[in-house]
Amino acid sequence: MGLWSGNLRVRLTAVFSLLFALAGGAVLMGTLILVDNSMDYSLNILMADRYSRLKPDDYEGATQLASSAYASKQAILDSMHANLLFKGGLTLLAVWLVVTAAGWFVAGRLLRPLSMITATAHRIAGRTLHRRIDLDAPPGEVKSLADSFDSMLDRLDEAFAGQGRFIANAAHELKTPIALNRTLVEVAMGRPDCPPQTRQLGENLLAVNLRHERLIDALLTLARAEDAVTERRPVDVADLANIAVSTTEPLAARQQVQIVRELSAAPVVGDPILLEQLIRNLVDNAARYNEAGGWVRVQTVAKPRHAEVVVSNTGAVISAYEVPALFEPFRRLTDRVGSARGSGLGLSIVRAVAKAHGGDAVAVPRPGGGLVVRVILPRALPVPAAPRVVPAVSASGTGADHI
Template identity: 60%
Template sequence: MGSLRLRFTLVFGVMFFVAAAAVLVVSVVLVDNSMRYTLDLAFPAASPLEPPHSAELQRYLAVQRAAQPATRRNIQETMQFNLVFKGGLAVVAVGVIATTAGWLVAGRLTRPLRVISATAERVAGSTLHRRIDLQAPPGEVKSLADSFDGMLDRLDQAFAGQSRFIANAAHELKTPIAVNRTLVEVAMNRTDAPPELRQLGENLLAVSARHERLIDALLTLARAENSVTDSVAVDLAELAESVLDTAAAEAARRGVTVEDRTGPAVVTGDPVLLEQVVRNLVDNAVRYNRPGGVVTVTVAPVRDGVELEVGNSGPQIAAHEVPLLFAPFRRLTDRVGSARGSGLGLSIVRAVARAHGGEASARPRPGGGLTVRVLLPAGPRAFGPRGRTGAPAQGIR
């Protein structure tokens, strides 16, 4: 928008200088013609001489006649110089004032466009609930702002309808799955149930549990893609430590060592969604790891906010495959056979990070594995309520 204001100012300035130069040239021509006529009257080319009364008077008149062309030329050149020089200075001075006024006028003219642009940036970065509501007389800019508000209304309704549909569909799907799980458990607990029935029941329960996790992931994803309404100060390190305590048993069962490198770092956001981010990253890092591998969890304040970084020593991942991991229901070839994964973990991580004004990215680790980095805006305090200071604590969990 600044470039548009600058272009308007340049157009105003150039138009003024061109018009002022044209006026100055016309003025010089008109004044020159007027001075020629006046000088012709003041210094006639020939005039009858009175009979000389003396030789001295005759010589004086002859000298005056001889000096007339030089005097006339001097007067004309002086007039032209004064007009061009002083007129040019006036044009420059007034041009600077006019250009400054043009800058101010251009700023006022482009102010509604700046409002529209700022609203569009806020909508793109956070929520669809904002509106321009431009208070201006009817015109092209007012019509543009109203059209933009109407488009936002339709988008807001569409996204709200989509979220309601996902939530309602997930709720309706949970009911039959719960009923099926109950029936399977009743059948498995019958005293006369054969071993084949019990084995089939265990498989059906595992499938039902996976479907329930998928539905919960869809609900979390739908919630994360909306604006964050429950924003409080949260120590991301405390969330990470709580998740690590929960994942310690699974990590020990798989022979995975977890390195806790968390330090106090406060963010502002929804604690439930933020905990889901940490949990998804830690679960993925433990699940898709090699026996005897390592998982590192780092939480620390950085210049741009608060950084959460989770890395593991899993299989080799090519750089061009990393963006696929953030797409919903997309997993790498070696992950397709997972009985627990739904392909929504990193999608939820990125959606929650963006809903909080942050971003999530990933990069392959040398020697195999993946490092996922989540950057979130810092909260109101530099340290958490536990009051820890100094470098992040390092340890083996």
């Protein structure tokens, strides 16, 4: 890894700095060799001139002159080497520092468009497909990359918007015939001459009809939860948990399940209707898929930066590898927890609502059986830009759905 790991700006600056250091060192060495050759040549000419002034038979004078000339020449070359290396090295070091700082600045300027692309990708991960890079730069590779990224976002935004419209419109279109069926069955059951067999059949049809209505309401809630949260108000999730528990207590009594409340003030900012639906789904699931004589514990906790809603229950033993499937739409554990009675959207809605509020939902199996679901909600919801607009249809009711 070494130099090639870590921040790209640091790596580019390091490469610029290393290349300049190598180039500067090569130039300094080349300069030293050229100056050395030039000085050696000049000193040789000077010594030859002095030799020419000696008498031809003055061998002693020539020997002394040669010895003195060699010592002087070596001293001059050594002094020149030391002076050039010292002053040239200091100059190279100073320029290297300046070039390194300039490389850091230039690398930052060159990588700024990539930083914008990265920031946009992070915002998209937070469900803001309406954002675009819209890079204002001359034509080039980075400009082409940014424009391609924007085009991809346009297609993704259209695809997700179309999916949301399809779910909302399909659910709305299904509500009308189902409501009509319920009315017709109730009218038929209300006749004085209605035989017991027809009444029993009508009750079964109403139960099936109710399940379909809950499924449609769950689809509408899921489609709404996967959009940006537009209605944001301060709300205490402890109050919402109280409402959810009170709504579920009749079901818990029929299931012979005790609900334990451990609620403390946990204020957040968000959509009260969606948050109440989230908690109601959790409590309803925990009570419905339990065992006779079991219990459900509902807790709300306030942390410095977030609030938590924790719902745990007794019940069938669930393996850790099966937990992720519980958060997928229409996935149910039909073999042990009897979840075929539900639509498989309960925990999908819980996680979608939590993520729409900037939080998350996680679950772990409880030792001995049951499940512990923890929902984490930020204390303050980030202010989104203009939300993705999906033509919505009115939906009456937000009935709880189950895993």
